[in-house]
Amino acid sequence: MNNADIRSPHIKVFATGGTIAGVAGSATRRDYRPGQIGIDDFLGELAAMGIETALIGSQFANIGSEDIGPALWAQLHQATTDALADDACRGVIITHGTDTAEETAFLLDQTVSADKPVVIVGAMRPADAVGSDGLRNFANAVRVADDPDAAGRGVLLVMSDRIFAARDARKAHTEMTDAFKGFPRGPVGHVTPTSLEWFGPAWRAGEGARYRFFEDMPKVSILYAYAGMPADNVADALDGGTAGIVLAGFGHGNAPRGIRDALADAVKQGVLVVRSSRVDEGLVDREPEDDDAGFIAARALGPARARILLQLLLANGITDPARAQEEFSRR
Structure with a gap:
């Protein structure tokens, strides 16, 4: 799947690490190391699940999201902007740790156009844990990013079968798989690997970036x-x-x-x-x-x-x- 023809319709996947790429070394171990699985291996596992959407992955980092900041934001912003300008690219998925996912999502939401889907996805359990949620969350993110109706909704965050707008999303629990909430609007949609339902129309259809992005922003x-x-x-x-x-x-x-x-x-x-x-x-x-x-x-x-x-x-x-x-x- 990572060898998809860049000239044919595809979704770009930008990997940054986090729990979704984490490994504990034991299915029941509490502690784990985030960012251990590379994007090529991750997409290979997804292909084995029967996901047929063409995906092209790029590894930007493989770290816990507590270490994400301006330098990586600048890379993600440029890559996302370039991808959205590519006629063959249908949308963008960013794998991300959950600790700062709401900040990355909101920053991109305000500084990139809303004409194609941009989806941030993570996990609350590492890949080798009992009940790991990473692959399901990612499969859900693919379904959202591949849906034309996801355009015009700004950057979206997909976790625990729910779709949140970046303007609303925040992490509200330290461990539970449904760790994210949306305020004041709650989820804007519901998704599973086999279904997708939006709770209302797109609110940013035809809207470009709201603000210019600067790598060195004021303190x-x-x-x-x-x-x-x-x-x-x-x-x-x-x-x-x-x-x-x-x-x-x-x-x-x-x-x-x-x-x-x-x-x-x-x-x-x-x-x-x-x-x-x-x-x-x-x-x-x-x-x-x-x-x-x-x-x-x-x-x-x-x-x-x-x-x-x-x-x-x-x-x-x-x-x-x-x-x-x-x-x-x-x-």
């Missing part, structure tokens, strides 16, 4: 709120050269008074500040104090995705808090 820090948090946490971030701060606040994006005052001072210095929440679900809407302080409400984005969006806004020259709020409010 944005996340501050996690906790009881008794001192204001010097903000000073430390500023001293480190941050251009933006995302507050993972209590409840509705709250923080101790000293932190809020320090963040308001940071805004006066030209730093964009976004109020998000450390709570699993819920919107962070604007409140009266935001106008005076110059804060941005994250709305439905949790801290990880809010950081990505703030980096993109800053990199694309959007530095006015009111303008940035418009971008957060359209998610």
